[in-house]
Amino acid sequence: MTKQIILKSRPTGKPTTDNFKTRLIEVPQVADGEVRLAAHLFSVDPYMRGRMSDAKSYIAPYQVGEAIVGGLIARVVESKSKNLKVGDYVMGRLPWQEEMVIAAEGLQKLDEKIAPLSYYLGILGMPGLTAYFGLLDIGKPQKGETVVVSGAAGAVGMVVGQIARIQGCRVVGIAGDDAKNDYLLKELHFDAVINYKTTENLEEAIALACPSGVDIYFDNVGGEISDAVITQISKGARIIICGQISLYNATSQPFGPRIQPTILKRSALMQGFIIGDYSARFSQGLRALTGWVNNGLLKYKTTSYKGFESLPEAFMALFEGKNLGKLIVEV
């Protein structure tokens, strides 16, 4: 028997512990081509909130009564696959279970020599690739341009800012905590930071931090922070819509200032994307990210929760803006 966490009910607004339930399930025998895995590092990510609703989206909703599924790094504890042996670490989109039996095919074998395992959920995983393709492919940053990133201390945001610095841009980070901002400024060498929770006039603060306007806005949060940034975009600006975490828990249609007149006046571009759009080019992105990690140009932070049963709590913490960098749960 092993523990499994299911979606007990769809959240209305912010998820609560009531939306989750832990239960015991049988783990089947390992058949040919399969492996038995012991969970090691779970990834909790904002996009999973979307899957908890049944609204039309780019990804199918979770089913009530079934296991939550997400990114997981696990250790092979029994193998009937030629390609994986006991002790190997693998990554996949896997259920919230302590143990599971799964087809070996489709699992990605990880190499601990290249990077610490947790990196594969962060800077060398989906968040890193999201930052890489969103910023470089959509944003097309030019040397000397000003890049603003919201959710700057998050799993994606801190990579965006550092890649923008590597491209020779001025980087302004927006986050909701002075300690996080300190880290961005001192450790990651952002040019300026804004604490949206303590700044009285956000629009003015952005204008001050971006004297020649915002050329690229990498948006992880949406809502009023984005309203303020968009007032400051320059001619030909690019707005990358990566996340809208401030709206994911909305219980009714969110309203805000209409942005099309500004998009028009500034001949600006806004582009939404999901990382799956770039799957054919993941290896290119990973090569670049690995290179920057190895030569010290990219640093990364992980916030980890301990214990399988802390998964719901860790997930809910995403919406409190508590995490610095990638949020994971270690079993």
Added chain:
Amino acid sequence: MTKQIILKSRPTGKPTTDNFKTRLIEVPQVADGEVRLAAHLFSVDPYMRGRMSDAKSYIAPYQVGEAIVGGLIARVVESKSKNLKVGDYVMGRLPWQEEMVIAAEGLQKLDEKIAPLSYYLGILGMPGLTAYFGLLDIGKPQKGETVVVSGAAGAVGMVVGQIARIQGCRVVGIAGDDAKNDYLLKELHFDAVINYKTTENLEEAIALACPSGVDIYFDNVGGEISDAVITQISKGARIIICGQISLYNATSQPFGPRIQPTILKRSALMQGFIIGDYSARFSQGLRALTGWVNNGLLKYKTTSYKGFESLPEAFMALFEGKNLGKLIVEV
């Protein structure tokens, strides 16, 4: 002496006759390199509303007490230029005056043999080029895709729809008048039309007219019409922000449903542009448009007002949705 129309005061909300004033001014002698022009066809365009305000935009505001400036086709009545002779027709950004003396340099000489003069203000002028580059360059229409155009019976919209048809797309036009929609359907062969004024549930009507979603939305109007269209965009949709005429007379910041979550979920692109962004490629656009006009693939309509003093009235009519095709004033 000649008549000149000046901006008497900046409009608050909808422009009224009180914002304009006709006065008599001296016309100077013609110096070397100059010509004297008699106004023939004035272009009145929605973008001019923006210049009547003093808000930051892509084009400098008109000054109160000075002549309104816009597109004009005029006849040379006296010439001290080697390049222009009496009787020639020229086009330029010129003041609202019956007669004027102006440097010949910078005026575009028009050829009546290629097309009727009025076409140079419409299908072979800025509106035609706007439709051409907006749709093809930003929209990148593919055969079989569905294109929705708002302001479909306007100077730009009717060209957009026809070019989309030439590209093999399904074309759905939105306009506010049954007679206009009849014209789009029967004369311009749009696949479907929606009268936004008489349709109770616009979102539903768009969903019905676009069973596989909206791949390209060419937006001339903004506001609630666009809200409804955006709910129906398909994965990878392109939204071209060409105009926002429903908002140009707003006296406070317009609010509406936030669109970024939809842009994100559908990996959609939104791009604002002004035709000046494409000036280096005007001749390419004009060649294509002229070709389509000559072989009958592109039709065009002009609504004309008569008499110099009807300029303010004609301009104000733009915001009433009264015009079919390009609105001009004939002197």
